[in-house]
Amino acid sequence: MLDINFIRENRELVKQAMLHKGEKNNEVVDLVIEKDEEWRGVVTRVDRLRAESNKKAKQIGQLMGQGKKEEAQKLIRETGDSKETVKELEEKMSVLAIERDQLLYQIPNVPDESVPVGYTxxxxxxxxxxxxxxxxxxxxxxxxxxxxxxxxxxxxxxxxxxxxxxxxxxxxxxxxxxxxxxxxxxxxxxxxxxxxxxxxxxxxxxxxxxxxxxxxxxxxxxxxxxxxxxxxxxxxxxxxxxxxxxxxxxxxxxxxxxxxxxxxxxxxxxxxxxxxxxxxxxxxxxxxxxxxxxxxxxxxxxxxxxxxxxxxxxxxxxxxxxxxxxxxxxxxxxxxxxxxxxxxxxxxxxxxxxxxxxxxxxxxxxxxxxxxxxxxxxxxxxxxxxxxxxxxxxxxxxxxxxxxxxxxxxxxxxxxxxxxxx
RNA sequence: GGAGAGAUGGCUGAGUGGUCGAAAGCGCUCCCCUGCUAAGGGAGUAUACCCUUAACGGGGUAUCGAGGGUUCGAAUCCCUCUCUCUCCGCCA
CATH class of the missing domain: 3.30.930.10 (Bira Bifunctional Protein; Domain 2)
Known part of the structure; x- marks a missing residue:
């Protein structure tokens, strides 16, 4: 498969290459770029939420280590609400990644410049x-x-x-x-x-x-x-x-x-x-x-x-x-x-x-x-x-x-x- | 096919719920020292992705065979699978 970043930066070249290889459905190039953008958006959100809960878990660990059980309990009660959101987003993320890759698999390699353009x-x-x-x-x-x-x-x-x-x-x-x-x-x-x-x-x-x-x-x-x-x-x-x-x-x-x-x-x-x-x-x-x-x-x-x-x-x-x-x-x-x-x-x-x-x-x-x-x-x-x-x-x-x-x-x-x- | 043991970074190998992306050793890279192949000292040494930056860089997430689960938190506990090793059986 091609590098998604290469496709992003060379959208027209890749579309042209698909036409030259006789693949008429080159709008898959646009679709894959859209899908990737969507995926990256979700990744960013998930990463931020996970960073927060990691931080809290670490604090709880420290408090437990110092024997401050009650303060730890208080923190534990505060978590949990973001957990559901993370889970939902994680699922969405993996679905998007699969969908993006399926599109990516449909895009052929780009021919070398020395290759004659032709169809039969x-x-x-x-x-x-x-x-x-x-x-x-x-x-x-x-x-x-x-x-x-x-x-x-x-x-x-x-x-x-x-x-x-x-x-x-x-x-x-x-x-x-x-x-x-x-x-x-x-x-x-x-x-x-x-x-x-x-x-x-x-x-x-x-x-x-x-x-x-x-x-x-x-x-x-x-x-x-x-x-x-x-x-x-x-x-x-x-x-x-x-x-x-x-x-x-x-x-x-x-x-x-x-x-x-x-x-x-x-x-x-x-x-x-x-x-x-x-x-x-x-x-x-x-x-x-x-x-x-x-x-x-x-x-x-x-x-x-x-x-x-x-x-x-x-x-x-x-x-x-x-x-x-x-x-x-x-x-x-x-x-x-x-x-x-x-x-x-x-x-x-x-x-x-x-x-x-x-x-x-x-x-x-x-x-x-x-x-x-x-x-x-x-x-x-x-x-x-x-x-x-x-x-x-x-x-x-x-x-x-x-x-x-x-x-x-x-x-x-x-x-x-x-x-x-x- | 049956029974058992195991899978941790380039390698060896520690780690059985919290500050562990992970001790220690080896290897490798760079620097220092040393007048000559040795020895010593110091630093660094996984991969992928996201955000940010003109760039150098900075911030973050995930990964301890794979996938799922429990938990505020998993290399560590539970389930499934794969592979490796040992013994038995079978066999070119």
Whole structure:
């Protein structure tokens, strides 16, 4: 969420930002400022009343200590009338705070100045392209190749669990394991600390990274225990430092984690969901950064460059999009999407999304650090995929297939695969 | 799953109804002393919010695992929950 004081001082900027992100109901900005003013008024009254009764209680304590029981009794009789008022006001105060926060949660992060203003994916900017997308007609979509080679079993996955939960078999299972190892090794080499995270999180964590309240439907729930199956490692890893105050010397912190990801993907059907394009369970290696606010712009660029380097090493043609204001999501200030070329489908597939969240997530999580002046300040968080597996697998299978039908294993994966072709 | 013990500031640890936001020690920061890494002396050292100030600052409120209750007054008493530890059971 945004800082209420920032909103107060930048009312028009925040309203404008909401319009740019495609949120038409920007009068919530005015409402939250009104609500905050009301809340502050009540806080002031409560604080004053409590100060009075604290003072009296202290006097009574002193009198009791000196043995002046009768004088104390007299004072005790005088109290009590303000007690009711305090109680009423306290209730009002907490109701107002909740109402204010609910409004606050509806206000998205403000996009960075460098982000193009736009409302559909047409408005995203092609930031750069790498490699020559294969155009030959004989390239098959990966689901055909996988079926011929018996590499992926969607039917049995559907029988055992449901649609979108495939089995990977033999060389395909091995390829996934190879990619996980390759991605983790590269990340560690780059200076990210490898961590293994829980696959379920509680409600506070889901709120910390912003899945709740705005993207609640994306997650699978375990209601009996109040858990959510993680939709991305971003959730447990970013929440790792929730409610902490870090020292400036700790920064920057880089983490990488491999986890499966579960997404309900409610309401998405059609040709986009064929094969590995969109699954309910998939594997991903995630990258998370905690950085000094002044560094986050530069850190986003190095994050993007690192993610791109993985595609280069796999020799998969890709392009990088700078997402426009309307297409980049609620919590981000700036976001790049990396899309790999799928020669069998003749389309681009998103395999990574690198985002800067500024202090938006940190404020929800109360994740702070002591700055140069010894003051506590919100940290900036960033994350990116490095990378999401299924579409990379699809791209490898389609791109590296020869006309004869073999799939040539990318060189960097051969140490993990043990073979040159599958 | 059953039984018991516990949760206090960066850490260790005192505190069982009143002047406790909290002793003491350690750590850390600054200053003093000392002619050289040591030792000693002094001061400071949580977080959030409100009011006030141009600012430095000042005043106030809340927080001793979380939430609720009793009381003029709660770290301290009562209730609920969470977590940690020990023992038993079960188990990859």
């Amino acid at each position: 994916e047409e408005d995203n900017e092609i930031y750069l392209s790498w490699g020559e997308p294969a155009e030959e007609e004989w390239h098959q979509p990966h689901w055909e190749i996988a079926e011929e080679k018996k590499w992926i079993d969607f039917e049995r996955g559907a029988k055992v669990t449901g649609a979108g939960f495939p089995f990977y078999i033999g060389a395909m299972a091995r390829l996934q394991r190879a990619l996980i190892n390759f991605f983790l090794n590269e990340a560690v080499e780059e200076g990210y600390q490898e961590i293994q995270a829980p696959y379920f999180v509680n409600e506070d964590s889901a709120r910390g990274t912003g899945q709740i309240p705005d993207k609640e439907d994306m997650m699978y729930t375990i209601p009996r225990d109040g858990f959510f199956a993680i939709p991305t490692a971003e959730v447990p890893v970013t929440n790792f430092h929730r409610d902490e105050i870090l020292s400036m010397n700790d920064l920057p912190i880089y983490y990488t984690a491999y986890t499966p990801c579960w997404r309900r993907e409610a309401g998405s059907y059609g040709k986009d969901v064929r094969g590995l394009n969109r699954l309910h369970q998939f594997d991903k290696v995630e990258l998370v950064k905690f950085v000094h606010p002044e560094q986050s712009d530069a850190e986003l660029e190095t994050l993007r460059e690192y993610a791109e380097s993985l595609l280069k090493k796999l020799k998969l043609p890709y392009r990088t999009l700078l997402m426009c204001t309307g297409d980049m999501g609620f919590t981000q200030t700036k976001k790049y999407d990396l899309e790999v070329w799928s020669p069998g489908q003749k389309r681009w597939l998103e395999v990574s999304s690198c985002s800067n969240f500024g202090s938006f997530q940190a404020r929800r999580m109360q994740l702070r650090f002591k700055n140069e002046k010894g003051k506590t300040e919100m940290i900036h968080t960033l994350n990116g995929s490095g990378l999401a597996l299924p579409r990379v697998v699809a791209a490898i299978v389609e791109t590296c297939q020869t006309e004869a039908g073999d799939v040539i294993v990318p060189e960097v994966l051969r140490p993990f695969m043990g073979v040159d072709k599958i």
